[in-house]
Amino acid sequence: MKRTTLxxxxxxxxxxxxxxxxxxxxxxxxxxxxxxxxKIVIAGSTALLPLxxxxxxxxxxxxxxxxxVVSGSSSIAGPQSVAKGVATIGACDWDATRAVGGFRAxxxxxxxxxxxxxxAVIVNKNNSVNNLSVQQIQDIYEGKITNWKQVGGKDExxxxxxxxxxxxxxxxxxxxxxxxxxxKTSGDNYKEVQKSGDMVNAVSSNPNAIGFVDLAYVxxxxxxxxxxxxxxxTANAASGKYVFYGYGxxxxxxxxxxxxxxxxxxILSKKFQHGSLKKLKFIPVK
Amino acid sequence: MEKRSPDWTDAMNLLTAHRQSRWTVKYAADRxxxxxxxxxxxxxxxxxxxIVLFVSETGFLVFRDVSLSEFFFSSHWDPEHGKYGAAxxxxxxxxxxxxxxxxxxxxxICVAVFIAEIAPPWLRQWLRTLLDLxxxxxxxxxxxxxxxxxxxxIREHTGAPVGDGFLAAALVLSIMILPTITRITDDAxxxxxxxxxxxxxxxxxxxxxxxVRVVLPAAKSGIVAAVxxxxxxAIGETMAVVMVIGNxxxxxxxxxxxxxxLTSHIVMQILNxxxxxxxxxxxxxMALLLLMISISLIMIIRRLRLKGGSS
Numbered sequence: 207m208k209r210t211t212l213x214x215x216x217x218x219x220x221x222x223x224x225x226x227x228x229x230x231x232x233x234x235x236x237x238x239x240x241x242x243x244x245k246i247v248i249a250g251s252t253a254l255l256p257l258x259x260x261x262x263x264x265x266x267x268x269x270x271x272x273x274x275v276v277s278g279s280s281s282i283a284g285p286q287s288v289a290k291g292v293a294t295i296g297a298c299d300w301d302a303t304r305a306v307g308g309f310r311a312x313x314x315x316x317x318x319x320x321x322x323x324x325x326a327v328i329v330n331k332n333n334s335v336n337n338l339s340v341q342q343i344q345d346i347y348e349g350k351i352t353n354w355k356q357v358g359g360k361d362e363x364x365x366x367x368x369x370x371x372x373x374x375x376x377x378x379x380x381x382x383x384x385x386x387x388x389x390k391t392s393g394d395n396y397k398e399v400q401k402s403g404d405m406v407n408a409v410s411s412n413p414n415a416i417g418f419v420d421l422a423y424v425x426x427x428x429x430x431x432x433x434x435x436x437x438x439x440t441a442n443a444a445s446g447k448y449v450f451y452g453y454g455x456x457x458x459x460x461x462x463x464x465x466x467x468x469x470x471x472x473i474l475s476k477k478f479q480h481g482s483l484k485k486l487k488f489i490p491v492k
Numbered sequence: 493m494e495k496r497s498p499d500w501t502d503a504m505n506l507l508t509a510h511r512q513s514r515w516t517v518k519y520a521a522d523r524x525x526x527x528x529x530x531x532x533x534x535x536x537x538x539x540x541x542x543i544v545l546f547v548s549e550t551g552f553l554v555f556r557d558v559s560l561s562e563f564f565f566s567s568h569w570d571p572e573h574g575k576y577g578a579a580x581x582x583x584x585x586x587x588x589x590x591x592x593x594x595x596x597x598x599x600x601i602c603v604a605v606f607i608a609e610i611a612p613p614w615l616r617q618w619l620r621t622l623l624d625l626x627x628x629x630x631x632x633x634x635x636x637x638x639x640x641x642x643x644x645x646i647r648e649h650t651g652a653p654v655g656d657g658f659l660a661a662a663l664v665l666s667i668m669i670l671p672t673i674t675r676i677t678d679d680a681x682x683x684x685x686x687x688x689x690x691x692x693x694x695x696x697x698x699x700x701x702x703x704v705r706v707v708l709p710a711a712k713s714g715i716v717a718a719v720x721x722x723x724x725x726a727i728g729e730t731m732a733v734v735m736v737i738g739n740x741x742x743x744x745x746x747x748x749x750x751x752x753x754l755t756s757h758i759v760m761q762i763l764n765x766x767x768x769x770x771x772x773x774x775x776x777x778m779a780l781l782l783l784m785i786s787i788s789l790i791m792i793i794r795r796l797r798l799k800g801g802s803s
Contacts, residue, residue, distance in 0.1 A: 280763035308572045363653045372764025395653040397738040397750040400760055411644055414653065
């Protein structure tokens, strides 16, 4: 009995390996004719997650041989995962190859600018203030202006809401609006929130609050104020008239190769930039 | 043993193929099961040990860059400028826990007394089911309710500009741990022998006297264990707290100033820091502190349980 099972097993093994090798040859043959293969692992920014997810979905259709895993946790996780070799592509809300917002520069990575992201300074829907200058926003976040009266609103104390240190949106806010001025991070009229959604909740539930989010989040109980008299719209951000915008980046270890390169090229293609990317309220860079 | 369905696993095939007696097979199975259990225990121990080891190993790295006294006694938390004083978070955690217990303990004990001693049986069953359900609600739901209902209410009634702070956090936590403390206290009360109650009545005592003089003192160790379990839950709670406390590294003893505790600060920052940075190490050190607090609480509970059992 023992012997027969052994024979059976050997036969099965031989047969299956023959099949496997045969299959490998045929697929190899087909692959050569068609396209790239391999595995892409994307990690990093949650702000860019809808973009990378959509791109992955479409890319897979064109390149069924490529396996793509997409995840999002935080911007800094993008360059870190790539540097550590955990991911092949890192998504980040800033160019991580230079030092920004208290983070070191990641040497040896290559950054690809894939999209322009419009941001908005938001206030409660019932706030009468509709326009703030960059100077006024700086003063509010520095603690120099503390009452809405000082910027043409009601006689109420301003509640300053900020994202946690290291948030990609906050890095862009500090870069584009604060311009080197330090945010005053204490007081009974100041608080920090974890995510963009929390920011929206906090501002929509407090009539005297001010905060900032991606423009795509502006709806419901909040409104985006004009900055320097320019309305917060994607068109104005695209033309550069509206100053509060940032760029989304994909990072690879050294120059992108193989499947990674094909994927980045797909995101940068006219078709994706002016199709899905625009639909997701990002602004094309090509 | 002989008549079995043909789809046996390979392992059992091997065992039966050797034509051994029933006794040997049984013995082998017993031995196998024993090793399986022992292996599971060793695995669990190794995982727990690895967690403690890893957290402390990373955590202690912080003291390469930060002095012990700065970390524990300075309240200046500003990693960007090299200040790593965690006193605000440590004191905040203790303060919040104390506040929560002050609110919850009396209410929980009263509810438990009502359930165990006063309520009619049908209501008793209903209340117990309700409390068990409340324990199962995810904490983020409590946090969300706190952020949307409680905070505007606090703002309106205290005049605070933000409303986030220890008051909101303590109220949310109180609601969260109330079912836990109540149910365990309830069990402790029910464990008091009925003869003691009857003896009270026989001596002419009222129900109130019976509860205060007989049942509560008799269930004391169980009640203390319940409070400590609730406390452990309050200390470790993260998601609900992070949504209502304001997350600012500053003192908030006046209850309505946004502040921060160990758990909320860790969850706010852990994703946003460099793996190798001092900030990351400081966060791990804070996690280790939490772990130590939890472990010591559990040890206290074990102590109490042992005492309760022997007396």
